[in-house]
Amino acid sequence: MFRSFFSAIIGLTCLAVLVPAHGFEFTSNQDFLPVHEAFKVSATGTPDSVQIRILAAPGYYLYKSKLSFQAQGIGVRSGAAVLPAGEQKADPYFGNVVVYHDTLDARLPVQNHGADGFDVRVGFQGCAEKGLCYPPDQQIIHIEGDAGITAASGWSAMSVASAFIAGLKLFLTPGVLPVIPLLAFLLLLGKPSARRGLTIGLAFTAPMATGLVILSSAIALTEAGIEIQPIAQSAWILVPSVLVLLGLAAMETDIGKTRRDVHRNHAGRVFGFLTSAPCAALLGLVSLIYTTPFTSSSMSAVMLYLKAGGEPIGGIAQLAGIALGMSSPLVLFAATFGGLISSAGKWNKGVEVFVRGLLAIVGIWVLGRVLPGPVTLGLYGVVAVWSAVSLGVYGSMGSARSLSTRVAAIAVLLYGIAAWIGMLKGETSPLQPLGPNISSEAPPEQRWVVVTTPQQLAIALAEAKTAGSPALVEWVADWAPGSYQVADTARHVTLIRDSLGAFKTIRVDLSQGGHSVRSLLELNGLLGPSAVQVYHSGGVEVQSSRLVGVTTAQEIAKSLQAIDN
Numbered sequence: 001m002f003r004s005f006f007s008a009i010i011g012l013t014c015l016a017v018l019v020p021a022h023g024f025e026f027t028s029n030q031d032f033l034p035v036h037e038a039f040k041v042s043a044t045g046t047p048d049s050v051q052i053r054i055l056a057a058p059g060y061y062l063y064k065s066k067l068s069f070q071a072q073g074i075g076v077r078s079g080a081a082v083l084p085a086g087e088q089k090a091d092p093y094f095g096n097v098v099v100y101h102d103t104l105d106a107r108l109p110v111q112n113h114g115a116d117g118f119d120v121r122v123g124f125q126g127c128a129e130k131g132l133c134y135p136p137d138q139q140i141i142h143i144e145g146d147a148g149i150t151a152a153s154g155w156s157a158m159s160v161a162s163a164f165i166a167g168l169k170l171f172l173t174p175g176v177l178p179v180i181p182l183l184a185f186l187l188l189l190g191k192p193s194a195r196r197g198l199t200i201g202l203a204f205t206a207p208m209a210t211g212l213v214i215l216s217s218a219i220a221l222t223e224a225g226i227e228i229q230p231i232a233q234s235a236w237i238l239v240p241s242v243l244v245l246l247g248l249a250a251m252e253t254d255i256g257k258t259r260r261d262v263h264r265n266h267a268g269r270v271f272g273f274l275t276s277a278p279c280a281a282l283l284g285l286v287s288l289i290y291t292t293p294f295t296s297s298s299m300s301a302v303m304l305y306l307k308a309g310g311e312p313i314g315g316i317a318q319l320a321g322i323a324l325g326m327s328s329p330l331v332l333f334a335a336t337f338g339g340l341i342s343s344a345g346k347w348n349k350g351v352e353v354f355v356r357g358l359l360a361i362v363g364i365w366v367l368g369r370v371l372p373g374p375v376t377l378g379l380y381g382v383v384a385v386w387s388a389v390s391l392g393v394y395g396s397m398g399s400a401r402s403l404s405t406r407v408a409a410i411a412v413l414l415y416g417i418a419a420w421i422g423m424l425k426g427e428t429s430p431l432q433p434l435g436p437n438i439s440s441e442a443p444p445e446q447r448w449v450v451v452t453t454p455q456q457l458a459i460a461l462a463e464a465k466t467a468g469s470p471a472l473v474e475w476v477a478d479w480a481p482g483s484y485q486v487a488d489t490a491r492h493v494t495l496i497r498d499s500l501g502a503f504k505t506i507r508v509d510l511s512q513g514g515h516s517v518r519s520l521l522e523l524n525g526l527l528g529p530s531a532v533q534v535y536h537s538g539g540v541e542v543q544s545s546r547l548v549g550v551t552t553a554q555e556i557a558k559s560l561q562a563i564d565n
Contacts, residue, residue, distance in 0.1 A: 045143045054104040064098040066125035073118030079109035082522040084454035103458035163318040166298035167325020175294035181358035190275035197338020203277035205327035208284035220306035233479035235370045245363035293480045300548040357387040373428025384416030448507045453516045464504035465539035472503045477510040477529040482550045499560040
């Protein structure tokens with residue numbers, strides 16, 4: 001009897017164990033994907049990081065708190081991974097948690113001190129919406145090549161010298177050119193000479209270069225550094241700084257040369273300060289507001305080196321080299337210009353009008369970052385008409401010099417009138433104040449998908465991958481001059497316009513700022529707008545095609561053609 005009883009107990013126990021086990025096996029095989037099909041992990045190396053992507057199948061999600069990333073290898077060190085914000089979810093297993101659906105893109109900063117390759121361990125845990133929670137899992141992915149060497153590279157006197165040369169190349173770029181009229185105007189205020197030009201040039205550029213190094217270091221090394229650029233380009237800062245430029249442009253430069261009691265009255269004291277080295281130093285700091293939005297590829301590389309954990313002293317030394325390279329031509333210009341205008345004689349009046357006009361144009365160009373396009377165009381017209389009147393457009397024609405000046409004044413006056421007409425028509429381009437030539441057929445506009453969050457960017461890239469199409473991502477902001485350069489170049493360069501037809505074009509708009517913008521930049525290893533990324537049809541970025549800062553049509557075309565190689 002006892003034997004039958006124990007046999008029954010054992011049989012029931014086996015049945016109780018086998019039935020659920022059989023039921024779980026059936027459910028997991030038929031209704032749920034294996035863990036590595038539900039969550040597909042991939043990774044690619046970049047010069048300063050590893051870009052990791054986890055694709056969650058529809059109906060599945062990942063827990064943010066269960067994610068872990070670590071680089072493994074001799075001489076390899078990884079930092080804290082940069083993750084998007086995620087979504088809040090009331091989870092039946094873990095309560096209120098942050099999860100990721102669809103695509104998760106993470107960036108793992110890596111310092112690689114000489115390893116040819118290394119492994120990245122990705123730990124994760126996820127669940128299915130239908131009620132299955134997978135145990136914690138991990139995948140190890142081997143990263144080939146020299147990923148992470150930028151953040152691990154040392155620095156030397158040669159690297160600083162190379163940075164100086166890179167800075168010299170930036171002289172004729174929008175990051176430096178707008179400063180030249182301001183420096184030239186300061187030289188016109190006092191008694192011109194090469195010696196005074198050298199003094200004013202050094203006083204102007206020293207704080208400008210120092211401020212540039214400090215700002216760039218802060219952007220790279222501080223968590224909130226990404227917010228510095230949009231704050232510096234806000235209306236509260238731009239408008240007062242532009243009023244300084246316009247006030248200088250409207251001021252007569254000979255007030256101190258025509259009054260004997262110049263040092264005995266208020267105007268004379270103001271003029272005396274404006275001609276001094278301290279004023280030049282102050283205006284050198286103000287000029288940073290105009291140049292801050294422009295980040296060259298060389299400067300961006302050093303800033304990313306710092307942000308990825310590179311040696312601070314070496315990175316800052318290279319930033320100083322770039323800043324000195326940018327400033328040195330300005331000092332040379334100041335000394336040369338001071339010597340030239342000291343012997344200009346009767347041409348001084350024309351030089352003064354030209355410099356004052358350029359100064360006003362720079363002010364309006366900067367103000368155009370916060371003003372509507374037609375209003376900005378109208379202000380250009382005001383400057384043109386004022387310049388024409390100052391050149392004597394209504395005067396009598398005498399000598400050959402007067403005739404040439406009169407012709408120039410008439411041309412400038414006609415441009416000013418055209419700019420006013422264009423403003424009334426709603427035009428915005430100062431290069432085409434009356435609008436494009438209506439007799440020519442306008443090329444079709446490229447269709448752009450605009451995104452503002454990491455999730456939207458991931459979806460747009462996933463759509464391009466699903467369609468088997470390469471993607472071009474342009475990073476823009478309304479406050480950043482140099483944005484929209486791919487679209488602007490495509491309107492005028494047929495080769496680029498035709499090449500873009502094969503791409504899904506995505507525009508990341510950073511104008512609003514905030515946490516989502518910071519996440520977008522950090523996830524993609526960028527520091528601000530005016531950047532271009534190219535992805536091949538497999539959804540992986542072509543790192544060699546990335547462009548940062550103001551670029552040329554040739555560079556854009558080369559990046560687009562890299563997809564075919």
